[in-house]
Structure formats: structure tokens, C-alpha cells
Amino acid sequence: MITATQQLTDEEFAAFRDLIYREAGISLSPAKRTLVASRLAKRLRQLNMDSYAEYYEFVVREGNRSDEHQQMINCITTNKTEFxxxxxxxxxxxxxxxxxxxxxxxxxxLRIWSAGCSTGEEPYTIAITVLEALGVSHDWDVRILASDIDTEVLAKAEAGMYPLESLETLSESIKRKYFLRGSGSLNGMCRVRPEVQRMIDFRRINLIEDSWPLRTTFDMVFCRNVLIYFDRPTQERLVQRFSDRLNPEGHLFLGHSENVAWLATHLAALGNTIYRLRPGARGTPKPTAVMMSSLADVPRKLPPSAPAVVRMERPVTAGEVYVTNKPAVIHARIDRGVSACVYDPEAGVGGMNHILLPGGSSQDPTQFGVPAMERLVAETVRIGGNRSRLRAKLVGAPELESHSAEARDTGRQIAEFIRQWMTEARIPIEGERLGGKQPLDVRFFPQTGRVRLEPATMPDQAAPNQD
Ligand SMILES: C[S@@+](CC[C@H](N)C(=O)[O-])C[C@H]1O[C@@H](n2cnc3c(N)ncnc32)[C@H](O)[C@@H]1O
Structure with a gap:
């Protein structure tokens, strides 16, 4: 049985150090030997193992996707945090x-990422701050992503349950507004109110993995007191990747000792380890092809004899987003690309976009897709839609004989991107009509959510699909 930390030999420490570096990017100096020994000792006791060498062999034998690798990482991470x-x-x-x-x-x-969120105090603090700034009955579409490599702390974060002492430094008004006091078996505990919890999505993300499973860009990334555990090349790579994930003028917040002023080329240091993406720097470029308007903005003349309810047909061309709260028909002719239709059935508002990738399938769909989706949803909410009631339909990605294999791929990629985006945004997709051998005339009735489809090149043929 492991009792003393000196039982971790230099060779064993070196083996664990290399493994942990490969798996989590955490860089452990020789001074951390005692710390590593005491943290792993806990796991050895749980497994009833006698030596670090035996545990090392066990971890390696289990393979790097195993639960034991995760358990080892959970033991090693430092999770200190507070509201x-x-x-x-x-x-x-x-x-x-x-x-x-x-x-x-x-x-x-508003899209915010708390990367390395530990037990959740940071993302909850962000959510509370946003509510304090916007007011609790705001009409913004706010999503906060909270991620960590450590599954144990992530589970605590998601539960949102904390000892009352952890709220000691908070004002009475913040405590009252955003927390519930436990009673009975939960005496001495408090819980974050569900409306605050609902603003946050919790996910395990290992920051050093080559690609992050994300389909969005952010206005702010908080990655505080995480970079200190990484070596300089890893820090550089991460700061670069965070910058690529920032919207124009997006902000990066680091911990007090994580000064990255050496990255002055694309981040402007605002002081207090707050950085803003410089204009034209390496963040995701704003697409020029996406334009947006709403019917309210476009003056339209009605014929003098027009009845009270007139359905105006408004075309949406590739790259456009169009939303309306008027009785209109939105029309797109799609021979490549995909249109997303979004509507709120109760408020009778909605809109449609038409996403194409000018660069073909080699282009990352997020570049044009994210702004097109975010604008569609944000504008629908702005003109009266309720975000929690929104529904979606997808149409397009025809695979015409004349299309190259690449063009077909592009359509599928856009469709997949929209599906993932909708899943993350928690907007249910009610129907899809993708593929097919003909270009389509799509007519979307945002007041009811109805979509009418007709083959664009064969006007005499009966409508193939209606819903
Ligand atoms: C000290 S806590 C910081 C918590 C919070 N950001 C704060 O400043 O209060 C560092 C967190 O980074 C996480 N972490 C370490 N390596 C990571 C990696 N490769 N990917 C994601 N998270 C990681 C740890 O699990 C830990 O919860």
C-alpha cells in the first residue's frame, strides 16, 4: 500500500510526466514530483495497488482512450477557482x-467560452455578470460554453451546487437573485438558480487536442489560470487558436500571471491580462458575402387595391439573410448550397438564409455559416421571436448531374454544419429536404413555418414535396 510520497522514483516520475504532457499538455517540472506522488497515491489506494510502477503499467495497458487515463488526469489537474x-x-x-x-x-x-472552467464558479460568474449588465428580462441570445478536461470537476460544475461559504464574498443581492439556499439534507449548501444554469453548456474539451469540437466563434474567451500549466510552445499555439475563434474585436481574458504581451501582433493588450483581437488580425474574418435586411427596413409599395393581408414574395440570394414579422413569402432558388428556415410558430415571425461556400468544400463552413446562422436567429428574436420556441427546417444541397463531386460535398458539409449548429443552439430541426437531382424553388412562409418546394427547372411538374 502506498503511504509515502518518496516512493515515486525519478524514473517513474519521468514516465508519468511524459504521459501527462502528451495527454493534457500539462508541463511538470522536477519540483512537482511530490505533488504528483501525493495526487496519484489517492488513485493507487482506490485501486488497491502497491506501487507507482504497477499503476503506470495499468494506465498504459488500458490505452489512451480508457477511463483510467481520464482518472489519472482528474487526479493531476489543479482546480482552484472561486466566484x-x-x-x-x-x-x-x-x-x-x-x-x-x-x-x-x-x-x-453573445457567445462566451470559459475554457478550463473547473468546478463552474467562473462560467456562473460570467452568466451572473451578463444578467447584471443586461437585466434579467433582456432579449439577447446569450450562450456560454464551459469546458474542462477534468470530468470530475465538470460534473460538479454542471450540478451547480456549492457550500454556502463559497458565496461569502458575494453581496446579499447577488446571493438572493442568483442562488437558492439548500434545506434539509442540503443544509449548508446553495444551488445556482436554473435560469442561470440554462445559459451554460458544459462539455469536456481537451484544449491541446488538434481540433476542438466547436462550431461557433466567440465574443469572449476566458481561459484564466490554465495556460500556466503549459509550456511556452503550447501557450503560443493555444493563444493563436483562441484568437482564430474570436469574432472581430473579440476579447481574450487570461489569468493574472499569464501575460502574453509577446503576442502583440494580433492581440492588443488592454491591461489586467485582457486582450482584444486587433482589427484585421487572425480571428475569423467577417464574411463580406452575408448581407442582412428585414422587411421592416425595406419600404414596399402595395398596389392601391391590395387586400389587408398581402403575402409579398421576397427573394433571398446566396449570402443573404432575411427575416420578417409580416405576412410574407421568402423565396430562394437553390441549385447549390443550403437554406436554413427558422420561425417562432407562436409569434409568427421567422426568416431564411442561403449559405454557399465560395471556396468550395476546402473552405471551413464556419466562416460563412456562423454569421449566417447567428444573424438569422438573432434577427428573428429581435423582431419578436422567442428563442426557446424557435423551430427550423433545412432545404437544399441538390446534387445535380452537372455538379462536380466537390460541389456535392460542399452541400453536404453545409448541411452537416447547420445540423451541428442547431444542436448546439438547441433549436429543433423539424424537417429536412436535402439532396435530389434538381434545383429547387423554395418558398418559406415564416408566419406558419410552412415550406413549399418546386423543381426550379420544370415549372410544369407537380410539387414534389410540401410540408
Ligand atoms: C486552476 S483551474 C482554473 C479555473 C478557472 N478558469 C479560474 O481561473 O478560476 C485550471 C483548470 O484547467 C483545466 N485544464 C488543465 N489542462 C487542461 C487541458 N489540457 N484542457 C482543458 N482544461 C485543462 C484543469 O482541469 C482545471 O480545472
Whole structure:
């Protein structure tokens, strides 16, 4: 049985150190030998093992996708965190950043990533700060992604249950507004209110993995007190990748000791380890092909004899997004690409986009897809839709004889991108009509959500599909 930490030999420490570096990017100096020994000792005791060598062999034998690798990582990570840790970041968010964003009358979406969220205090603090800045009855579409490599802390984060002492530094008003006090068996505990929890999606993401399973870009990334565990090349790569995930003028928040002023080329240091993506720097470029308008913005003359309810037909061409709260028909002729239709059946509002990738299947669909989806949803909400009621339909990606294999692939890729985006946005897809051998005339009735499809090149043929 393991009792003393000195039983971890230099060779064993080196073997674990290399494994942990490969798996989690965590860089352990020789000074961390005692720490590693004591953290692994806990796991050895659970498994009733006598030596570190035996445990090492067990971990390696289990393979790198096994639960034991995860258990080992869970033992090794340092998870210290607290509510409103480094409070100047949240002051900046509430007093400067969100009011600046809110000054833009069209902008109503907010995407934030807490990367390395530990037991959840950070993403909950972000959510509370957003609510304090926007007001609890705001009409914004706010989503916070909270991720960590450690599944144990992630489960605690998702549960949102904390000892009352962890709220000690919070004002009475914040406690009352955003927490519920436990009673009975939960005496001495508090729980984050469900409306705050609902703003957050929790996911296991290993930051050093080559590709992150994400289909969105962010206005803010908080990766605080995580980079300190990585070596300089890993830090550089991560800061670069976070920058690529930021929307134009997006912000990166790091921990107090994680100064990356050496990355001055694409991040402007604002002080207090807050960085803003420089204009034209390496973040995801804003596509120029996406234009947006809404019927309310476009003056239309009706014939003098027009009846009270007139369905105006509004074409949406590739790259456009169009939403309306009027009795209109939105029309797209699709011979490649995909249109997403979104509507709120109760409010009778909705819209459609038409996504194409000018660069073909080699182009990342997020570049044009994310703004096209975000604008579609944000505008639908802005003109009266309720986000939680939104429904979607997908149409397009025809595979014409004349299409190259690449063009067919592109259509499928866009469709897959939209599906994943909708899943992350929790908007149910009610129907799909994808593929087929003909270009389509799509007519979407946003008031009811009905889609009418006709083959575009054979106007005499009967409609193949209606729903
Ligand atoms: C000290 S906590 C920071 C928590 C919070 N961000 C804060 O500042 O209060 C560091 C977190 O980074 C996580 N972490 C370490 N390596 C990681 C990796 N490769 N990918 C994702 N998260 C990682 C750990 O599990 C831990 O929960």
C-alpha cells in the first residue's frame, strides 16, 4: 500500500510526466514530483495497488482512450477557482464591454467560452455578470460554453451546487437573485438558480487536442489560470487558436500571471491580462458575402387595391439573410448550397438564409455559416421571436448531374454544419429536404413555418414535396 510520497522514483516520475504532457499538455517540472506522488497515491489506494510502477503499467495497458487515463488526469489537474475570482475582469465586462456591445442596436447575440472552467464558479460568474449588465428580462441570445478536461470537476460544475461559504464574498443581492439556499439534507449548501444554469453548456474539451469540437466563434474567451500549466510552445499555439475563434474585436481574458504581451501582433493588450483581437488580425474574418435586411427596413409599395393581408414574395440570394414579422413569402432558388428556415410558430415571425461556400468544400463552413446562422436567429428574436420556441427546417444541397463531386460535398458539409449548429443552439430541426437531382424553388412562409418546394427547372411538374 502506498503511504509515502518518496516512493515515486525519478524514473517513474519521468514516465508519468511524459504521459501527462502528451495527454493534457500539462508541463511538470522536477519540483512537482511530490505533488504528483501525493495526487496519484489517492488513485493507487482506490485501486488497491502497491506501487507507482504497477499503476503506470495499468494506465498504459488500458490505452489512451480508457477511463483510467481520464482518472489519472482528474487526479493531476489543479482546480482552484472561486466566484468572482480576479473581479476586475467582471467589472470590465459589466461596465465597459457589454454596454459597448449593447450600443449596437442590431446586435443581440453573445457567445462566451470559459475554457478550463473547473468546478463552474467562473462560467456562473460570467452568466451572473451578463444578467447584471443586461437585466434579467433582456432579449439577447446569450450562450456560454464551459469546458474542462477534468470530468470530475465538470460534473460538479454542471450540478451547480456549492457550500454556502463559497458565496461569502458575494453581496446579499447577488446571493438572493442568483442562488437558492439548500434545506434539509442540503443544509449548508446553495444551488445556482436554473435560469442561470440554462445559459451554460458544459462539455469536456481537451484544449491541446488538434481540433476542438466547436462550431461557433466567440465574443469572449476566458481561459484564466490554465495556460500556466503549459509550456511556452503550447501557450503560443493555444493563444493563436483562441484568437482564430474570436469574432472581430473579440476579447481574450487570461489569468493574472499569464501575460502574453509577446503576442502583440494580433492581440492588443488592454491591461489586467485582457486582450482584444486587433482589427484585421487572425480571428475569423467577417464574411463580406452575408448581407442582412428585414422587411421592416425595406419600404414596399402595395398596389392601391391590395387586400389587408398581402403575402409579398421576397427573394433571398446566396449570402443573404432575411427575416420578417409580416405576412410574407421568402423565396430562394437553390441549385447549390443550403437554406436554413427558422420561425417562432407562436409569434409568427421567422426568416431564411442561403449559405454557399465560395471556396468550395476546402473552405471551413464556419466562416460563412456562423454569421449566417447567428444573424438569422438573432434577427428573428429581435423582431419578436422567442428563442426557446424557435423551430427550423433545412432545404437544399441538390446534387445535380452537372455538379462536380466537390460541389456535392460542399452541400453536404453545409448541411452537416447547420445540423451541428442547431444542436448546439438547441433549436429543433423539424424537417429536412436535402439532396435530389434538381434545383429547387423554395418558398418559406415564416408566419406558419410552412415550406413549399418546386423543381426550379420544370415549372410544369407537380410539387414534389410540401410540408
Ligand atoms: C486552476 S483551474 C482554473 C479555473 C478557472 N478558469 C479560474 O481561473 O478560476 C485550471 C483548470 O484547467 C483545466 N485544464 C488543465 N489542462 C487542461 C487541458 N489540457 N484542457 C482543458 N482544461 C485543462 C484543469 O482541469 C482545471 O480545472
Amino acid at each position: 468572482f475570482r480576479e473581479p476586475h475582469h467582471f467589472d470590465y465586462l459589466r461596465q465597459r464591454l457589454i454596454p459597448q456591445m449593447a450600443a449596437n442596436p442590431v446586435r443581440r447575440t
